Structures are given as structure tokens and as C-alpha cells.
Amino acid sequence: MKERLAELVSESCDGELTPADVLAATVPLAYLGVTSLAQMRLIDAIEREYGVEVDLSGDVTFLDSVDGLASWVEAARSAA
Template sequence: MSVREKVAALVAAACDHTIGADDVLAHGDSLASLGVGSLAYLRLIDSLESEYDVRIDLDADVTFLESLDAMVEQLARLGVRETGT
């Protein structure tokens, strides 16, 4: 599973699967426009930190949380790489 696919699955889980991972993957606009709310964003941040052993500074610019591709790009900047599995 690619990082992009895994992050989409984490978004879906953070939303209690009211939004599917396929919807997240197909949607190019902001996650908020899909219905991702503030509690889901907090769950997502926890999941990203746990899954990828990264730290997301909530006092810094977190606009990367607005879209799937921006999150994947930020994770790459934090050292997350595709594993090939």
C-alpha cells in the first residue's frame, strides 16, 4: 500500500468511515469539503504521528492537512518514504 493510500485509509478511519478511503483518493479538493471535521482532524493527526513516527507541530503551519496530496508531501518532507510493500 502506498503512503497516499495509507493516509487515505487513515482519513477514513479518523472519520469513523463515514467517508471512504476511495472518496478521499478521488477527491481533489479540501478534505473539509468532504466533511472531515475538527475531531476527525485531531484523530488523523494522532494516527499520522503513530503510523509514521513523526511529530506534527500544531503551533506551526498545518495547512498541509487540508488535502491528501499535501499531507503526503509533508510526510515526505518529514522523512516518510514509500516502502515498496
Template structure:
């Protein structure tokens, strides 16, 4: 899977997790924080669940979770895990 494909897939998951409040294009473009776009804590939980289910990974939320800030940082974190 290419980096661009992974990021596009994750951006679509952000859009779903936000129940349409955030577009995939906006999620891809955000450079600071998905929270700035309006992704709520419930939205983050939905996103975490979708990523874990869709990619067969367990996201460690006990330590630094800055990898959840942007689509790019989440994609980089997943690539580090072999996705």
C-alpha cells in the same frame, strides 16, 4: 514506500478517522479540503494522532497547517520529513 502507497495508507487513515463517513477513495480524490468531505475537527484530531503514531513523526500544528488539507499535501509533508 512509494508516493502512491503512502497516499493510499493515509487515505485509509482518513476513512478510519471519519468513522466511515469518508471513503478512502473519496479522500484520495479530494483536491481542495478534507473538510469539504465532512472531516470534522474531531476527525482531524484522530487523523493527526494516527499519523503521528503510525509514522513516528510529530506534526507541527503551531504554524501553517495547510498540509492537512488533502491526502496529497499530507503525503508531501511526510515525504519532506523523510517518510
């Protein structure tokens, strides 16, 4: 799942980051150049790909890393 999420991050920022860059990140993705627009694209892609809904009024710090994204998606899918 992490590999696919890294691909989605890369696609969301128009290839500015490679999936390998995303997976190797040791800082929040925003520090690597993932903009708010790219985050919105990523959220849309995650919702379509995994059939979940991201609540933007809640805590969205899971968007900071692939590990956070993977944990959030797994939890959201098991809660559905």
C-alpha cells in the same frame, strides 16, 4: 503512501468517507466533512504510523489533501 493516508483519513472520520472518496477529492477534506475532531484523530494516527510529530502551531494546510499529507510526511521523515 497516499493509499495508506487515505485509509487513515477514512478511519479518523469513522468511515464517513471511503479511502476512494478521499483520494478522489478535488476540494479540501474539510469540505467533505472531515471535522476538527477527525483531524486530531488523523494527526495522532499519522504520528504513530510514521513516527513524526505534527506542530500545530505552524502551517497545517497540508491537512487539506492526501497529496499535502504525503508531501508533509515525506519531508518530516527525511528531516528526522
